[in-house]
Amino acid sequence: MRPHLSPPADPGHNGGVRDGPIDGGTGLGGFRRYTWWSLTGTVTVLLVLFVADWAVEQDVPLPVRAAGGVALAVLVVSVVILLDHRLPRTPVAARPGPPAVTWLAAGGAAAAVLGAIPLALREQELWPLAPAVMTSIAAMFLPPPHRRTLIAAAVVAAAALGGAVGMVAGDGRWPAATAVPAGMVAFVAWTTLGMLWAWDVADRLDRARLLAAELAVKDERLRFAADLHDIQGHHLQVIALKSELAARLAEAEPARAAAEMREVQRLSIDALRDTRAVVQGYRRASLEDEIANAAKVLAAAGIDTTVDRGDPADARALPEPHRHVLGLVVREATTNVLRHSQARRAQVAYRVRDGRARLRVSNDGVADPSRPGSGTGLRALAERLERAGGTLDWHRDGDRFEVVASLPVGTPAAAAEAGAR
Template sequence: MTSEVSTPRADRRLRRARLVTLLSLAGGVWATVLLPAVGLTREPHAGRVALGAVGILAFAATQTAVLYAAVTPWLAQRWRRRAQLALAVMAALTVPLVAPVAAGVWPTWAWIGAALVGMAPLVVRLPGALAVTAGTLGVSAAVAWWTGGPVGRSLAVTGGIGVAVAAVNWFQVWFWDLLVEARQGQAAQARLVAAEERLRFARDVHDLLGHSLTVIALKAELAARLAPVDPARAGREAAEVQRLAASALTEVRESVHGYRAVDLGEQLQAVAEVLRSCGVRCTVPSLPVDLPQPAATELAAVLREAGTNVLRHSRADWCRIRIDRKENVARMTVTNDGADESGPDAHSHGLRGLADRLAAAGGELRVRRQDAVFTIEATVPVPS
């Protein structure tokens, strides 16, 4: 039932949740070893005690391997199958090794059967788990009959305790799977934001160049036709082609550098919605009414990068965005908690590119970290 999709190993919060889940599952597994071990204390024959101890410990070890695979999504499938096969083989070997221990006095193998039933939902799907449970109950009854113990007691231990253990194990691994899927969804949201921005830029470039290049092509063709019959007019058309080409080049450069009109309010809403969908509390500020379009465009670029950093490089619970204007300076501050030590700093490629861009416009980008709080502050000049 565990997801097969690769999970980022560097996510500290997810690693801690995985460790807690693994320790909880392992604690339950090794607790089940104690009850079969009671039979070892009631067995007078030393040889049976030794064989029983080997069987119990080997079975517990293979259980641990299967549990590790269940909460390790990046583990190769072949290792997962090997762990499951080892558990199946060891479960079969416990019958001759453990069943004779404390025969008729303590249901030693019935407790092994309960642990096996408890592991079934982690190894196979529901129909298979039901089949494993039915088979284990049959073996438990046969062992009780063979060793002279009460069949009803063995079935109660294997069935009742086994189903309870299965429910607990299934719930813990199911909850872990939810955490993995949520983290993968958060990463997908960050990738989606970047992809949407690339598509927007591609559409802008297409809109800019499509019309200009069509007109340039038509006028160049006209100039070529006029050159033999009307050189003066052909020269004027060629000059117009040159003007149009220069204009198109200017527009492309402005688009690449983000100087075209960008709705900062829409950017704020989009970033806030993405953050909220990933569980980050975010409030949208009101924009200064007198913020010029060039300044808004520069701040929108910083906002997009800051929002992406919150999703990719932190485990933030909250994010605060503030935009204001004081005299000839527009300022935006983006602050979030949960900053990861391996996250962006002032020298990251995205932030360095923004710093260069703002510097070209006469602005400045500042980055600071205080404990787990990360702050990006951007300032751009505003004409009086």
């Protein structure tokens, strides 16, 4: 699926969607490890059992056994390194081409030795295992059309060589010597490349998920820019026309020019008010909007998010300034989850009980206890809630981090408004 001997650098390296270690709370890193260990483990066990099948025979000369052991070690090491190239731990950590080519050549030579020895020992069915493994590993670095061509050529070559040796042996086993090697090459390729295909699909889905998260942010920026353009564009165009008219009338009709300038002043005040309203609406989203936006952004980042809003009447019972303050808490807590954790799960819960509104935002995946809450964001919000008669607490328990905000429902709106400033 990739046309080069080493995986291409991820777009994140040039300002794209990802430039850090694979995972980010999605489990992709674990799937990468599973794929790598499954492929290397399966290949190693098969090769060891295959070599042991003929190496333990007493009539095999010691130098031949030694050559087989060295070839086995080289082939296993080559497979491990090549799979590490094909399944990099970080998308931008693409290995250079020459080492991959070197290990492909070393593995190919070792596979040829491990195929020639059993073929010479009349092991006419098992000899293609090592060449089949190396052919499948090499095919991983080719685009699909070339990959299929290589596998098909290997199947035909194994059938032809096995059948020829079977005919020369004259023991009547040439049909099996033809069919079994071809089937073994096809089976090994199907198994190894199938696991690689699953990894590539997961990797592409993860890239799409990260791109969706970026697009969600950009869509919001475009929405704000479009609203601001609509407001400012109309007012500025009218202001420009009236200013031009006032300049023409300044000498001939001073009174009318003054009237036009007063109109320009009024339009300027309207434009300033409308601009502030747009910015106010952008910055002062309600608690409900912030909770919905947090669920959307966290889900786009691949985090399993549970939202519990309680009774819808609870949110309506809280004055708008209070909802704004708690909305800021949701926004800051969501930012912390995205920046300072590798969360897999997050919860947002809101309740009004015993005369107090309580908001709780929690997540797992906290690796560094010094990061969440260590900045000024939560501390500044804690001061705002304290001025509004509420509290804001946060704590870490193992890999979990929790932010809890509380506000009295009966606090006057003015106090909450002061806390929000």
